[in-house]
Each structure stands twice: as structure tokens, then as C-alpha cells.
Amino acid sequence: MARVDAAWAIPMNKRTLFKRFAALLANPIISPLFTWASGNKLTNWAGNIEYGTESLYPAASLQQVQDFVKKRSKLKVLGTRHCFNNIADSTHDFLSLKSMDEVVALDPVARTVTVDAGITYGRLAPYLHSKGFALHNLASLPHISVAGACSTATHGSGKKNGNLATAVSGLQVVTAAGDVVKLSREQDGEAFCGAVVGLGALGVITQITLDVQPTFMMRQYVYENLPFIELKEHFEAIESSAYSVSLFTDWQNQRINEVWIKSRVEDGQVFDATPEFFGAKRATKNLHPIAELSAENCTEQLGVPGPWHERLPHFRMGFTPSAGKELQSEYFVPGQQAVEAILAVERLRNQISPHLLISEIRTIAADNLWLSPCYEQPCVAIHFTWKQDWPAVRKLIPMIEKDLAPFRARPHWGKLFTMSPAHLRSIYKKLPEFVQLSKKYDPQGKFRNEFLNTNIFTS
Numbered sequence: 001m002a003r004v005d006a007a008w009a010i011p012m013n014k015r016t017l018f019k020r021f022a023a024l025l026a027n028p029i030i031s032p033l034f035t036w037a038s039g040n041k042l043t044n045w046a047g048n049i050e051y052g053t054e055s056l057y058p059a060a061s062l063q064q065v066q067d068f069v070k071k072r073s074k075l076k077v078l079g080t081r082h083c084f085n086n087i088a089d090s091t092h093d094f095l096s097l098k099s100m101d102e103v104v105a106l107d108p109v110a111r112t113v114t115v116d117a118g119i120t121y122g123r124l125a126p127y128l129h130s131k132g133f134a135l136h137n138l139a140s141l142p143h144i145s146v147a148g149a150c151s152t153a154t155h156g157s158g159k160k161n162g163n164l165a166t167a168v169s170g171l172q173v174v175t176a177a178g179d180v181v182k183l184s185r186e187q188d189g190e191a192f193c194g195a196v197v198g199l200g201a202l203g204v205i206t207q208i209t210l211d212v213q214p215t216f217m218m219r220q221y222v223y224e225n226l227p228f229i230e231l232k233e234h235f236e237a238i239e240s241s242a243y244s245v246s247l248f249t250d251w252q253n254q255r256i257n258e259v260w261i262k263s264r265v266e267d268g269q270v271f272d273a274t275p276e277f278f279g280a281k282r283a284t285k286n287l288h289p290i291a292e293l294s295a296e297n298c299t300e301q302l303g304v305p306g307p308w309h310e311r312l313p314h315f316r317m318g319f320t321p322s323a324g325k326e327l328q329s330e331y332f333v334p335g336q337q338a339v340e341a342i343l344a345v346e347r348l349r350n351q352i353s354p355h356l357l358i359s360e361i362r363t364i365a366a367d368n369l370w371l372s373p374c375y376e377q378p379c380v381a382i383h384f385t386w387k388q389d390w391p392a393v394r395k396l397i398p399m400i401e402k403d404l405a406p407f408r409a410r411p412h413w414g415k416l417f418t419m420s421p422a423h424l425r426s427i428y429k430k431l432p433e434f435v436q437l438s439k440k441y442d443p444q445g446k447f448r449n450e451f452l453n454t455n456i457f458t459s
């Protein structure tokens, strides 16, 4: 049984608990509530990054965020800690908006919802469904914070579905000076497009407004063993067969191990779940993308209808998503070159497979968000869930990056990559404008850390 407190699943002893409680009593306004006792290092979710400080200050209101930001010369906001690299890291102080997790306003006429930035999709989605609304898409897991996910252009799948950040229509941000700035899709044009996938560089996002639509029901089917030859010849048809399609492969035996097909239960969109799908066989029991792991952690399959938020993610809230002890990397290539790019990775199968838990291939629609990997191009994302063996993985990633370079592959901002800053500048053409925009809100680099200084702010 793998039930966990997903957001903060770090072991905590009684002494630590007491220290936190005492700290809270000592200063009810804002206090270093989560100053971690030695032995309880603050890490990211996967445990591969030990953060550079253990001081984590909780904010419960906009005023507290402003006061904290004004008093600090350096800080980072920590979301739900699901990134695999040091994008969220700080050697100074962390600010947590975990307790700022309410729905602020649902506007049925404008079809938007405004939320506190600490809310997770796992909390927001059932609320929206209960009110008759839905988001357009979700990632593989609902455990992540909306602000953290949108800040790194987190995505799900679907040829017509943009990444999760494309649903953002408004942001409330506390800048380095402690001022509150509101940006909206309607009023701020290009600056807004620059700010949404902000990598935590512009300031503290305190509220986000998202587009919603009427709620919908979905069915999910899984097919096993789709031959690579079928993928080569029918990639478009396979990816277009439903609202969201994910292909899982271990790159062994010239096959896609599992095809996850998520379709909307609506006239004209129902997926015809024939027993065979491009040579793959319809599964007869629920499966995990990593075949050896229990499907108990996964969303319901076998065509059982359910609300969008219980079918779009692969993993269920309250259960461990993916494998847990793992590393992840992901690269986005232009949709038209997807098959060549997949074949380029497949040629590395003998090097990749010993270190891999599973790969996933997904499609994402183009968008206009400056630092989105899908900026002005529909993409196919090739993802790797690695065994947690960094010395081996750090040798493999550059090989994959080299073979995907002809496709100008862009890395996922929240996962492990080794591309040089100069290369990043050559593939993210709006990066110079992003640097200027960040400097407008954070002239001295209060929100910059080693990741941002290295990858974004080197000239």
C-alpha cells in the first residue's frame, strides 16, 4: 500500500514537530516554521536534490508575502518540490505558499477560476468538477502546485491541448520591491506571454486565474505491445485517435509497451475501443506504466467512465505517482519531426535501457508563451523516467541531447538536462526578452538562484 501525504512526504520526528510548533507560537505573524532539524534535510520530492537551506517560511496572506519579500535580499518560492533539478533551490531562504490554497473566485460567465498560488491540481480539480467546470488538461499527476507547474510549462498530452500554462489568463505577482503587480492576457499582451512560464524569476506568484470549461466525462483504455513499425507508419493517426494519447516504451523489442488513450465521453469524440489498435491488444486489467508496479496507484482504465480529473492524470491523488525513487528528463521536438526523433532515441536503446524505468511520448499543441518548449511549434515530448543513478544518467543525457540536437530539442525546465546556456539561448529565441522582463520586476536578482544565473542570466 503506497498511501502518502504526497506534498510533504518527508519523515519528521517528534523533536522536529515540537520545534516547528514552538516556532509558530513564538511568532504567529511569520516565522521559520519549517527550519529543519539536522538529520531531516529538506529535499525535492524525488530526494535527488538536497536543497541549500533548510529554512522554509510559510506565508498565509498577501501581506505576509510582501513583508517577507521586502526584508530579504535573496529567496526562492518552493511549490510542491516536484522538479528534478535545482530550479527551485536556494542557499538563503524559502517561502512556502502551501497554506494559501483556496479558490478565490469562480466566474461562470467569464469561465475563469482564480486561485491562491499554493493550491494543487488535486485540490482544485474536484472543486471545479463539483461546480460543473473543468480544466482543459492535467499532467500525469495531480499532486503538483498550480503555480509551480505553470512556472515550468508542465504539460499533459493531446494534439489540441496546450501545456497547463496556456490556461493561465491572469497572474498576481509580488515583485522584488514587495509591490503587487497584476498581469492579464487581455491587457498585458507580450509581457504576459513572457511572465506565465516564469521559472520563478519574476517574483512570488500569489494568485493565478485559469480558463475553465464545462465539466466533461472521460474513458481511458490501455493497449499493450504496439509494434514500432506501426508507430513509424501511423504516428499521426495514433496520436490523433483521442483527446489525450500517451505512449510508454522501454525501447526494447521494437515496441511501445503501453498506449494510454483518454477520450471524452461526448458525441463525435468517443474512441472506438476495438480489441486491436494498430497491432496492439486492448488490456484486460488496469496497468501501471511501469509494468512491475501496482496499478492501484493509477487512474481507472478499462473504459470505465469518470470525471476528467480522474482520467487525465495517470496517477491518483493520495498515492505515490510514478516510481518515487527516480530521476526524470524530457525533450520537446517539433511535431512534424517526431518519428525521426523517436527513431534517433531508439538507436540508443542499448545504452538507455539498463538505466531506464520507462519512457513516455506525448503531444502538446503550440502556444505563445515565451519560455514554453512549445513556443510557436506543436511538439512531441520524449520523456525518460530513470533509475536513481545520477552517475550513469549524467553520461546518458548528453548522448540523447546530441542525437536530438538536429531537431533543436528543448529540455523540460523542471527535469534534468546538461545543455549549455549558449545552446539554450539558441533554441529559446525569446530568452533575451525574458531576461529584460525579469529585470523589470527583480532588478537586483532577489529571486535568482544558481539554476537561473547559469541557464538564463549568463550573457
Ligand SMILES: Cc1cc2nc3c(=O)[nH]c(=O)nc-3n(C[C@H](O)[C@H](O)[C@H](O)COP(=O)(O)OP(=O)(O)OC[C@H]3O[C@@H](n4cnc5c(N)ncnc54)[C@H](O)[C@@H]3O)c2cc1C
Residues within 6 Å of the ligand: 045, 046, 076, 077, 078, 079, 080, 081, 082, 083, 084, 087, 088, 097, 117, 118, 139, 140, 141, 144, 145, 146, 147, 148, 149, 150, 151, 152, 153, 154, 155, 156, 199, 200, 201, 203, 204, 205, 206, 321, 322, 323, 412, 414, 415
Ligand atoms: C512523479 C512526477 C511526475 C511528473 N509528471 C509531469 C508531467 O506529466 N508533465 C510535466 O510537464 N511535468 C511533470 N513533472 C514535473 C513537474 O510537473 C514540474 O517539475 C513542476 O514544475 C512541479 O511543480 P512544483 O510546484 O512541485 O514545483 P517546484 O519544484 O516546487 O518549483 C518549480 C519552480 O516554480 C517556482 N514556483 C513555485 N511556486 C511559485 C510561486 N508561487 N511563485 C513563483 N514561483 C514559484 C519555484 O521557485 C521553481 O522555480 C512530474 C514530476 C514528478 C515528480
